[in-house]
Amino acid sequence: MKLKFLNHLINLFYPSVCSACGNLLMRNEESVCLSCRYLLPKTEYEKNADNPLAQMFYGQIDFNAVTAEFFFSKTGKVQHLLHQLKYEGNKDAGFFLGQQIGESIKDAALFQGIDYIIPIPLHPKKEHLRGYNQSYIIAQGVEEKTNIPIMNDCLYRKTFTSTQTKKSREERWDNVKDIFDVKNQERLKGKHILLIDDVLTTGSTLLAAGRTLSNIEDIKISVATAACTSG
Numbered sequence: 001m002k003l004k005f006l007n008h009l010i011n012l013f014y015p016s017v018c019s020a021c022g023n024l025l026m027r028n029e030e031s032v033c034l035s036c037r038y039l040l041p042k043t044e045y046e047k048n049a050d051n052p053l054a055q056m057f058y059g060q061i062d063f064n065a066v067t068a069e070f071f072f073s074k075t076g077k078v079q080h081l082l083h084q085l086k087y088e089g090n091k092d093a094g095f096f097l098g099q100q101i102g103e104s105i106k107d108a109a110l111f112q113g114i115d116y117i118i119p120i121p122l123h124p125k126k127e128h129l130r131g132y133n134q135s136y137i138i139a140q141g142v143e144e145k146t147n148i149p150i151m152n153d154c155l156y157r158k159t160f161t162s163t164q165t166k167k168s169r170e171e172r173w174d175n176v177k178d179i180f181d182v183k184n185q186e187r188l189k190g191k192h193i194l195l196i197d198d199v200l201t202t203g204s205t206l207l208a209a210g211r212t213l214s215n216i217e218d219i220k221i222s223v224a225t226a227a228c229t230s231g
Contacts, residue, residue, distance in 0.1 A: 019084045019093040020077040031096040032081070040078060040100075041071040043228065046108040053228055056203045061210045064192070064220050065110035068200050068228035069101045078227050082198055086130075091137050097226040098141020098196070105194075106146045111222060115191040116151040117142055120209055121180075123160040138226055139196040148194065154184050155209060176205050180212040188213070192220040200228040 016025040020036035032040075045051040045067040054066040070078045081097060084090035105111040119135035127133050139150050159179040182188070193213065197206055200223075210221050 019090055019096065020081050022080075031092045036077055041073075041076075042104070043068050043071055044104075045228075046104050046111060046224075049110055053200060053203075053223075056200075057207065057210075060207055061214060061221075063210060063223055065222040066200075067101075067105065067108075067111075067223070068225045069097065069104060070227045072199055072227035072229045082227060085134050085137065086198070089131065091132065094134055094137035094198075094226075095141040095144075097198075098138040098143075099145050100141075101138070101196075101224050101226065102142040102145025105142075105224060111194070111224075113192050114146075114148050114194045114222065116188070116193045117146075117148050118151055118155050118193050118195055118213075120195060120197040120205060121152075121155055121157045123157045123179075125160050135197050138198060142194070142196060142224070151187070151193070154182055154188055155213065156181060156183065176208045178208075180209050182212055182216065185216050188216045188219055190218040192222065195221060195223045197223075197225045198227070200225040 017023060018025055018029070018031075018033040018036055020032050020040070023033060025031075025033055043051075045053055046065075049065060051066070053068060054063065057063050057066065072078050072082070081093045085094040085097070117139045119133060119139040121127075121135075122130070122133045136150070136152065142148070143150050157179050158181045195206060195209060195213075200206065206223055206225075210223070213219055213221055
């Protein structure tokens with residue numbers, strides 16, 4: 001009884017708001033209001049092996065499947081969710097995004113037989129500054145819906161790089177092409193892994209990570225992101 005009363009007091013002075021639109025959440029809503037959940041622009045790319053995101057990587061790397069959960073647009077609800085996650089410390093927004101990915105791929109034919117989820121790592125310096133890796137938070141949401149375990153100790157970022165924002169496609173690739181490495185490679189031999197990232201724009205970061213991982217014997221790589229800017 002005391003705990004319930006305390007929660008009511010907290011909600012009175014610090015009411016929960018929707019991470020997508022900023023409106024007050026109703027009692028039965030969590031993280032994102034029902035209206036925003038309905039309106040968020042899903043891609044449904046997990047159902048199509050030849051979707052526009054998969055085509056981005058043709059001739060560069062042989063990903064098994066590529067999807068993004070939502071379309072991203074500036075000032076849109078998805079952009080607000082990602083901003084909340086990356087810059088406002090709102091981990092609930094990232095966990096929600098991961099849950100949505102997990103719900104979409106858990107029964108999708110292209111994403112069956114995955115052994116491990118691998119979030120795209122941040123450089124330790126950047127993760128220390130931010131306090132967490134946003135891709136790992138998203139991966140936790142995916143894990144919760146799919147029961148696929150996260151492997152967070154194999155792929156790592158060995159080089160600190162500047163932000164990709166406002167860089168051209170060529171500049172983005174030059175910025176990330178040699179930044180990843182893998183340890184404990186034997187744990188990934190013959191495995192199907194799912195790379196998780198927040199946003200797919202030019203695909204440079206995922207391509208760099210994928211090429212590093214593809215040196216492992218008999219590895220199979222799929223990709224899922226919370227959002228994409230193309231399509």
